[in-house]
Amino acid sequence: MGIEVLYGPWAGNFEKWIKVNGAEIDEVLLSRPMIAPMFLPALRKYCKAPIVFYGHDIHYLRMEKEAETVKDQTKFNAAQEMKEFERRVWLSVDHVLYPSEEEAKTVAEVEPSVHSSAILPYAFDHVTARPAPPPSSSEIIFVAGFRHSPNADGAVWFCKEVFPRIKARHPAAKVILIGTEPPGVVQALAGNDIEVTGYVSDAELERRYAAARVAVAPLRFGAGVKMKVAEAMVYGIPAVSTTVGAQGFEGLEKIIDVRDDPEAFAEAVIRLLENDTLWVAQSAAQAQYVTRRFSASNMRDGLEAAFATVTNVPYEAVA
Numbered sequence: 001m002g003i004e005v006l007y008g009p010w011a012g013n014f015e016k017w018i019k020v021n022g023a024e025i026d027e028v029l030l031s032r033p034m035i036a037p038m039f040l041p042a043l044r045k046y047c048k049a050p051i052v053f054y055g056h057d058i059h060y061l062r063m064e065k066e067a068e069t070v071k072d073q074t075k076f077n078a079a080q081e082m083k084e085f086e087r088r089v090w091l092s093v094d095h096v097l098y099p100s101e102e103e104a105k106t107v108a109e110v111e112p113s114v115h116s117s118a119i120l121p122y123a124f125d126h127v128t129a130r131p132a133p134p135p136s137s138s139e140i141i142f143v144a145g146f147r148h149s150p151n152a153d154g155a156v157w158f159c160k161e162v163f164p165r166i167k168a169r170h171p172a173a174k175v176i177l178i179g180t181e182p183p184g185v186v187q188a189l190a191g192n193d194i195e196v197t198g199y200v201s202d203a204e205l206e207r208r209y210a211a212a213r214v215a216v217a218p219l220r221f222g223a224g225v226k227m228k229v230a231e232a233m234v235y236g237i238p239a240v241s242t243t244v245g246a247q248g249f250e251g252l253e254k255i256i257d258v259r260d261d262p263e264a265f266a267e268a269v270i271r272l273l274e275n276d277t278l279w280v281a282q283s284a285a286q287a288q289y290v291t292r293r294f295s296a297s298n299m300r301d302g303l304e305a306a307f308a309t310v311t312n313v314p315y316e317a318v319a
Contacts, residue, residue, distance in 0.1 A: 015042040022046035027307050030093065033059060033086045040092050050310035053093040054119070057224025058103050060086055065221035065244070066149060083110075090114045094310040097303075099225040100248030115309065119302040121225045121248075122294050127287050130236035134213065134279040138173040140166070140269060141212040141237070143205070143228050147181040150222040150244075155182075158218035158265075159189045165266035167193065170273055178208055209235040213279075214272045217245030218265065225249065230294065233286035238279055240268045255285040 028051040030036040063079035090096050099121035107116035144151035175194045190196040215232035225248035232239040246258045257268035
């Protein structure tokens with residue numbers, strides 16, 4: 001495809017590479033607030049192309065929410081340090097993108113001089129249409145990367161605060177926690193009715209989704225637009241989410257239950273376990289939601305629009 005990739009320890013010296021090739025670069029897209037600053041000086045020195053930064057989520061907001069949830073002053077202090085770090089990155093690039101309008105507005109409020117906008121974080125080629133009847137199982141799945149603290153916290157909260165309420169009504173119910181690098185607190189949840197799989201292949205993940213009755217996103221803190229929620233909808237599995245899990249999905253609360261109280265969350269899951277008609281209707285509504293919003297053409301249009309409005313920022317003035 002004519003794509004040149006520089007990766008890891010095999011990449012060599014980036015500054016040397018960009019010095020030779022910078023004049024040929026038309027657009028630059030950077031990601032991650034801890035990574036972007038490593039490349040900005042050389043890019044500004046040897047490349048005149050506009051630089052757009054894509055933040056997967058606003059890190060300091062996620063960190064603040066975690067600090068508030070677990071009541072940890074050290075974590076709150078770290079969030080404030082991250083806020084200043086992210087702010088400096090925003091000021092050092094030409095345009096800032098985030099996956100939700102809410103986050104783009106936050107950037108504008110914190111730094112009014114920064115050009116920011118929202119862009120779709122995902123595009124899907126195929127959305128599963130689940131036929132009736134729904135699966136007869138009582139399996140509840142939570143798919144996540146468990147090294148990420150919001151996901152580990154959510155797994156513990158769901159299994160300890162929500163699942164016992166479901167189990168009291170549905171003795172056959174089972175929770176399956178699927179995802180990489182589960183820490184000790186997540187592994188300790190494993191038992192007769194809770195399975196912790198660790199990493200699974202794409203084929204195994206698809207099989208697990210096909211067998212599941214309900215997907216959950218029980219996040220108490222976090223930021224960004226959650227892939228786990230979008231993925232459940234793509235696979236046709238009715239989902240239940242907290243407010244944090246539903247962040248960035250405009251109008252999602254109209255088609256799925258969004259609940260933060262353990263009792264209300266449990267009741268929402270129970271309804272999907274018991275009511276086939278509701279299950280089929282929600283699966284179809286989720287498929288329509290994803291198909292309408294998360295298309296490759298919508299993503300392309302958003303990215304092209306971002307670069308079309310870029311005005312270069314003098315890096316030296318804010319470094």
